[in-house]
Amino acid sequence: MTQTTLFPMSLVGAARRSREGSFVDNMRLPVHRWFRYSAGFSAQWVEHEIKRRSGDRTITVLDPFAGSGTTLIAAGQSGVESIGVEAHPFIARVAAAKLLCDGDASEYLRRAQEVLKLAVSSEPAALTYPTLIHRCYAPASLDQLDRLRRAYVLSADGSDQSELVWLTLVSILRVVSTAGTAPWQYVLPNKSKAKVAEPFTAFSRMSHLIASDMEEIGRNSMNRSTLFVGDARSCSDVCDDSVDLVLTSPPYANNYDYADATRLEMSFMGEISGWADLQAKVRMHLVRSCSQHVPMKGSSVDTIVSHSALAPIRDELLTVCRELAEVRLGRGGRKTYHLMVASYMLDMAQVWLAMRRVTRSGGSACFVIGDSAPYGVYVPVVNWLGRLAVHAGFDDWKFEKIRDRNVKWKNRKHRVPLVEGRLVIAG
Numbered sequence: 001m002t003q004t005t006l007f008p009m010s011l012v013g014a015a016r017r018s019r020e021g022s023f024v025d026n027m028r029l030p031v032h033r034w035f036r037y038s039a040g041f042s043a044q045w046v047e048h049e050i051k052r053r054s055g056d057r058t059i060t061v062l063d064p065f066a067g068s069g070t071t072l073i074a075a076g077q078s079g080v081e082s083i084g085v086e087a088h089p090f091i092a093r094v095a096a097a098k099l100l101c102d103g104d105a106s107e108y109l110r111r112a113q114e115v116l117k118l119a120v121s122s123e124p125a126a127l128t129y130p131t132l133i134h135r136c137y138a139p140a141s142l143d144q145l146d147r148l149r150r151a152y153v154l155s156a157d158g159s160d161q162s163e164l165v166w167l168t169l170v171s172i173l174r175v176v177s178t179a180g181t182a183p184w185q186y187v188l189p190n191k192s193k194a195k196v197a198e199p200f201t202a203f204s205r206m207s208h209l210i211a212s213d214m215e216e217i218g219r220n221s222m223n224r225s226t227l228f229v230g231d232a233r234s235c236s237d238v239c240d241d242s243v244d245l246v247l248t249s250p251p252y253a254n255n256y257d258y259a260d261a262t263r264l265e266m267s268f269m270g271e272i273s274g275w276a277d278l279q280a281k282v283r284m285h286l287v288r289s290c291s292q293h294v295p296m297k298g299s300s301v302d303t304i305v306s307h308s309a310l311a312p313i314r315d316e317l318l319t320v321c322r323e324l325a326e327v328r329l330g331r332g333g334r335k336t337y338h339l340m341v342a343s344y345m346l347d348m349a350q351v352w353l354a355m356r357r358v359t360r361s362g363g364s365a366c367f368v369i370g371d372s373a374p375y376g377v378y379v380p381v382v383n384w385l386g387r388l389a390v391h392a393g394f395d396d397w398k399f400e401k402i403r404d405r406n407v408k409w410k411n412r413k414h415r416v417p418l419v420e421g422r423l424v425i426a427g
């Protein structure tokens with residue numbers, strides 16, 4: 001994938017222990033609340049970590065899985081320079097727009113109001129959206145959304161204001177939809193909500209919220225973040241020995257599909273015409289952490305695990321993957337977890353090699369991560385990642401547990417106890 005600098009970014013600038021790996025708190029915080037994206041972590045925890053690990057030093061923070069930009073925005077609010085890498089093009093654009101939060105709030109609001117005015121006064125047009133969109137919106141709502149989209153497209157010029165208007169539009173798509181949203185942001189067209197906001201009203205409300213957050217944040221602006229649309233496995237835009245602290249939450253090996261999480265938004269904006277497009281447009285750029293990403297054809301566990309980057313865990317990895325390959329034969333879905341786990345570990349081994357290259361000697365890394373158990377087969381992800389980091393040239397690793405997982409739910413597909421926490425790498 002081509003790595004593009006989106007912008008030299010301008011930006012602004014201790015969560016409760018039980019929540020420090022969660023995105024929930026962010027939805028109450030200025031800027032962070034502009035777009036809901038699952039599987040992030042708390043911005044307050046990031047700020048706390050940066051303070052704790054930097055002391056009085058001037059440091060550069062890297063988030064190689066930057067997502068919607070929590071680390072970068074929190075780093076800015078802590079007065080620290082930061083670099084982000086994100087491979088999901090739609091989410092990278094969301095993060096880039098959020099990083100414009102230190103811009104001119106009244107200029108942005110003026111542009112958003114112009115777009116709204118144009119939409120309100122425009123005529124309805126023939127709607128040519130994918131089926132998913134027709135299933136997720138009442139006809140009257142879709143008509144208003146379509147008018148907003150056409151008004152945005154007419155005024156779009158790539159400026160900061162224009163990108164923020166784009167974000168305003170995509171950030172209301174869930175609240176104005178009759179479809180439900182699963183906890184991990186998958187859209188559920190079969191599950192309908194009784195009460196939904198009207199798009200013109202939601203757009204106006206959201207633009208005022210964004211403008212007021214910009215006014216609040218602008219007072220502390222820092223201008224010190226750079227975001228790349230790129231691949232954490234190479235970090236090819238990040239210079240050697242340029243980073244002091246890596247702070248991130250990578251994908252877990254838990255079959256979560258980041259591409260599917262933005263299917264509604266990308267379908268509405270015309271970036272994909274259906275689920276099948278997600279593979280080429282998004283999934284193929286990402287770490288292989290879901291089975292949809294790893295087809296049977298052309299892949300073999302033995303070939304994947306023979307890679308030298310996996311040497312320290314090869315035998316254990318092979319044992320787990322062989323068990324998964326056997327278990328799948330008795331399961332209806334026959335998911336390719338054996339290939340997913342092998343590919344995930346190889347991808348993450350390459351991430352460590354990239355982290356070693358870009359991290360200064362004596363630097364550190366903190367990955368919020370959990371282990372997993374596809375088909376009930378335990379995969380010691382944390383332990384393996386720690387050892388792969390040392391194999392890549394770091395000195396040492398330790399794990400600080402945040403919480404137990406899979407201990408209280410009775411309806412899970414398996415009862416294997418799991419943990420989630422911070423994998424802390426030194427060296």
Ligand SMILES: C[S@@+](CC[C@H](N)C(=O)[O-])C[C@H]1O[C@@H](n2cnc3c(N)ncnc32)[C@H](O)[C@@H]1O
Nearest residue numbers: 039040065067068070086087088231232286287
């Ligand atoms: C757990 S989320 C991080 C969320 C983030 N902390 C936030 O604030 O939104 C992991 C992110 O890694 C991204 N990702 C997956 N594979 C990647 C790759 N090879 N390079 C860069 N980013 C990748 C996903 O698209 C996803 O946004």
